[in-house]
Amino acid sequence: MELQATIWHDGKNWVVEAEGFKVKASELDELDRKVASLIKSDPYFANKGIRRVNMFFDMMTIPQWMRQYMQHYFSRIIELEEVK
C-alpha cells in the first residue's frame, strides 16, 4: 500500500508530512531513513501495510513570484523495504 506525503524545505531542512507525522532532516538520505523507521515502527502504519511513500513537493516553499514560471519542483517515490 502507498502513503501520500508532502515534502518541502524550510530553509534548513527537508520536511515530510503525512497523516499526522512530520519528519525533518537536512539531507534526503537521512530523511528517507527517518521516514522508513517511523513507518516500520508505528503500528498504525504497520497495520496498513505501507510499502511505498509518494512524496509530492509543496510549492509553498518556492516564493510566489516564481511559481508563475514553473509550478512543479519534484515528486519522488520511496520503496521502504529498500531504504538503508
Add this chain to the structure above:
Amino acid sequence: MSQEKKGWTYGMLTQEDWWAVWIGGFFMILGLLSVWGIDLVGWITYPKIWVFKMPEGAVPKKIVPWYQAFYPLGAKYSLTAKKFWKSIGPIGGILITYVAFTIPLCIGAYFMRWNVRQFFLGWTVIFFLTYLCWFIGHHAFFAATTVHLKKSNFPDMFTLSLGGGASFILALIVGLIIGNFFKPLARFLSEAAKPEWYIKTAIVFLGVKVGYLPIKMATFSQKLGHKVAGLTFELFLAGAVATFVAYLIFWPGIYTISRKIFKLPRKTAAVLGSGISICGVSAAVATGGAVRAKPVVSIMVSALVVVYAVIELIILPWFFTYVWPGPEGALVAGPAMGLSVKTDGADAAAGELLDELMRAKIAKDTNGAVQWPEGIITVSAVVTKLWIDMFIGLWAFILALLWCYVVECRPGEKVPAIEVWHRFPKFVIGYFAAWIIYLTIFFGPGHAGAPEGMAILKAAKAGAVPVEKGMRKLFFMLTFLSLGIITDFKKLKEAQFGKMVWVYLIGLFFFIIPVACLISWLFHQGMELPNIAGMGIE
C-alpha cells in the same frame, strides 16, 4: 494540507499555466462564434497613432486626432455588429475591455488561492496604466513611420519611427521606474504583476494569430495565403531542430564553464546551466527539483534570470535590428531571440519589439516599397521558446534519472515518469489548439482561400482579429509593464550571488547569444517574409 495522489489532472484549476489555457481558450471560442455570425469580441479597444492637431490637408486614416486614438476593433472588423461597436466609443470600449478581463482573471486568481482583493486592486492600476502607456506610446512622434505619414497625407516630419514598439518600451520603462524607485507601489502591485501569466495567455492568442495569418493573406491573394501557411510550418520545423541542437550545446557548455572555470558545486552548476541556457526561471526550478537541489539554489538563479532577461530585452531587439543581422535577416533574428532570451515573457516581449522595429526599419529604408505583415517575426521568436519549454520537462527528467541512479544513489528512491507531464508547459496546448483550429478552418471550409471558401474565411477573420490583434497586444503590454514592476536591478549588487553574476554575464554574452545566432542562421537561412506593400493589407 491534503495529501492526495497528484495525477495528470493536477493543477488544472490552481496553476497559471492552465488558467492561461482557460482564459485564452475562452476568448478564442468567443472569437470563433463569428463564423456563425455572432460577434462577442468586438469590444476590445485598440490604439491608433495620433496627434494633438491634424495638419492642414491631412486625412485621419493612419494618423488621427487625439480624441480618436482608441477604437473598439469591432467598429472596423465586425461583419454583423459594426454599428453597435462603433456606438460604444473609445471610453465605453476600454471599460468593457476592463470588465471583460477583470472577471475571468479574478476568478483565476481566486482558484489559484491568491489574495483576490489585492489582485483586483493591483490589476485595476496595471490595466489603466497599460492603456495610458499605449496612448502616449502611439503619439505620432514616437510611433509614426514613413508609411503612416504617407497614408495620412502628412507633410514630411521627423519621427522616431518606432511603430507599436514605442508603447512597449514605454510600458517597460514605467514598470522599471515603479519596480526600482517606487518599491511600496511595486509591492502593492505585485499580486497582479504576473508577466508569465499574461504572456502565456498572450501566447494562446498568438496561436490564433499563426492559424489566422494564412486566412488574412488569402482574403487578399490565395497564393499569399499558401505562402504564409508554408512559412509558419517552416518556422515550426526549423525552430524544433534549432532548439534541440542549441539546448544540447548550451547546457553542457554552461555546466562546464560553471564547474571548471568558476568552481561551482554540481547542483548549482546544473541549475545555472538550465537557467542561463534554456528557459530561465522555469528551467531553474525544473532542474533544481530534478537534481534534488535545495530550493535556495533555484531561487537565487531565478532572481538573476529575471534581471538578465530584462537586460536582454532592452539590448537585443535594437542590436538585431540596427547592428546584425538587420532587416534582411529578420527571420534569423527572431529565432535567435527565442534561443537567447530567458523567460517566456521577456522573449515574447523582445520578439514583439523586434517585429515592430524591423518592420518600421524596412519600411523606412525602402521608403515604403517593402512592408511585412505584422506578427510573423514575433511568431519566429516564440516558436523556438515553445520548443524549449516543452523540452525542459524531458531534460529535467533525464537529469533526475541521472542524479537518482548515478550521481546520488539513494536506496529505495524512484523517479515517477509523470514528472515529465507535471513539468510540461500546459499553455502550449492552448497555442497549438488555436493554431490547428484556425488552420482547419483555412484548409477545410475555407477551401485554402479558393473563392467558394471566402465567405467563411471573412466571417472567421471578423472574430479572429480582435483576439489575435487586440487581446494579444494588450496582454503583451501587460507583460512589459509587469516585467518592469517585478525587476529590481539592485538584486545584482547583492553580494551573496557572488560569482553567479559573472558566470551569467560571461555565459550569456560570450557563449549563449553567439551560439544562438549561429544556429538560427544555419537553419533559417532560406526564409523570406512576404512583401505586402500596395496590397491594402494592414
Add this chain to the structure above:
Amino acid sequence: MAEEKKKEVHGTGSLSADALEAEDVLSGAEPWEPWETKLVVGSFIVAFIILLIGLFIVPTSIINAGG
C-alpha cells in the same frame, strides 16, 4: 498549521532569498568526475548529430537554401 508558517517565510512574492540559507550554494565544489565528462561530451555529440541531420531535412537550412 505548518502551511501558515511557510507562507510567512516564503510566500511573500519578494525577490529576496534572505529567508533561506545560501552558504553551500556557491562553495564546496566537488571534484570533476568521469560521468560529468561523459554527460558533457555525450550531449555535444548528440547535438552534432541532430545538427547534421537537421541541416539536411530542414528545407530552409543553409545547405538546402544556400547561403
